Amino acid sequence: MLPRVHTPSKAISSILRKRRPVRSQRQYATAAAITPAASHEQMTRSSSPIARYPLTQPPSYKPPEFxxxxxxxxxxxxxxxxxxxxxxxxxxxxxxxxxxxxxxxxxxxxxxxxxxxxxxxxxxxxxxxxxxxxxxxxxxxxxxxxxxxxxPESQSASLDPTDPATPSSATVPVFTKSGxxxxxxxxxxxxxxxxxxxxxxxxxxxxxxxxxxxxxxxxxxxxxxxxxxxxxxxxxxxxxxxxxxxxxxxxxxxxxxxxxxxxxxxxxxxxxxxxxxxxxxxxxDGGLDGLRAQLVAMLQGIGGGVTNTLESAGRSLYFTVEGRRTILEDEQKEASGETAKQ
The missing domain is CATH 3.30.70.1730 (Ribosomal protein L10, N-terminal RNA-binding domain)
Known part of the structure; x- marks a missing residue:
């Protein structure tokens, strides 16, 4: 005797029909959505060099992630x-x-x-x-x-890309938003x-x-x-x-x-x-304080030597003038004494 096969009920069959996978509809961008003028403008227009980077990470010649x-x-x-x-x-x-x-x-x-x-x-x-x-x-x-x-603070001003005199073949540096x-x-x-x-x-x-x-x-x-x-x-x-x-x-x-x-x-x-x-x-000796003390002592020694040199020259001149004055006074006294005797 063949085994009896039970057919699914209507409730089960309705659930199975609801569980069928639904194919998702993909949306594709068409060329008709963009006008030729707009597409040409988007292709030719380039964003500013700094706009592609965050404010905290300016563009670098060397890759910063390395x-x-x-x-x-x-x-x-x-x-x-x-x-x-x-x-x-x-x-x-x-x-x-x-x-x-x-x-x-x-x-x-x-x-x-x-x-x-x-x-x-x-x-x-x-x-x-x-x-x-x-x-x-x-x-x-x-x-x-x-x-x-x-x-960079001592270098000359860079080329200005907005200047008509700047040749197109010149290497123009990258500038930030502030210029x-x-x-x-x-x-x-x-x-x-x-x-x-x-x-x-x-x-x-x-x-x-x-x-x-x-x-x-x-x-x-x-x-x-x-x-x-x-x-x-x-x-x-x-x-x-x-x-x-x-x-x-x-x-x-x-x-x-x-x-x-x-x-x-x-x-x-x-x-x-x-x-x-x-x-x-x-x-x-003594670190920087000791070095400062040595420098002060050296400067004081130099100043004292210069002072002694200048004072010695003036003192020598003073003694020479005083000696000459004394000699002249003695000669004058002797001449006046001889005159009185005569």
Missing amino acids: RKSQLLRQYASLLRSTPLMLLFQHNNLKANEWVGIRRELSAALKKVDAARVAAGHPPEPLEDAIKVQIIQTGIFAAALRVVEFFK DELTHTLSKAAHEAVADIRTAHALAPLLAGPLAVLTFPNVSPQHMKAALSILSPSPPDFPAPTRRANPGWHDAAVQSGLQKLLLLGARVEGKVFDVDGTKWVGSI
Whole structure:
């Protein structure tokens, strides 16, 4: 006997008919919706260069989303805001070696801050702002060229695209809505200004190989001396800490890392110093206050010498005139006495 097949009821069949997928109607843009004049105007009309970018991100010659571009901006800002910078060459330092070196450097700088506060100086914790970091040498060299040789405020006025005398083949720079030329670090003007400059800067010979920089927010010879005593000790001016005073500096990891660090030079207030000049800056007694005291003493000595020289000339002339006057008075007395006798 064949099995009985149950037919679906009317309610079920109506539900199935309602559940059928409905094909969505796509709407296509037709050419008839746009007039030929309007389409030609839209094709020929170009938006302003700044309209394609947000106000917080002006157009750049270098793509700002790349890591190299951000490193270039970071290094340029570091060079503009750092008055004192030490350059070191490192050779494959391990992570635990960097940790030990940073630990000892931070401890030495904290001691300098505490000593300054104890001497009566206002509290100024520079230890938190003094950093040592590894840099990308090629990008750092490019940022240095931009900072040193790109001076937009001293350049001549750029070409005006609205001037009829401007040739159509001239390279017109990109302007903002206010009419100012874009002169930031990643702009095309900055790139063209330093494109042909390679080794013109005095720091360029040192920018080779793996480098690390130690940056200071202020020119402080005292902090610089403490840093050199930790990173590049050289007695007698920069003695290394003793084992009793600082046993952590003598750890195997720290000593292994210090052997791979080599001091190359410094950049102080935009001027380049070699190793000897760097050590001279760090060996100034009393820091900037001591340097000011030495300058005042030198100026006072120069002023005292000039005063003595001028006074000696006047004093000599005075004595000469007085001696001559005395001689003339004596001769006159003798002549008057002889006349009275006669």
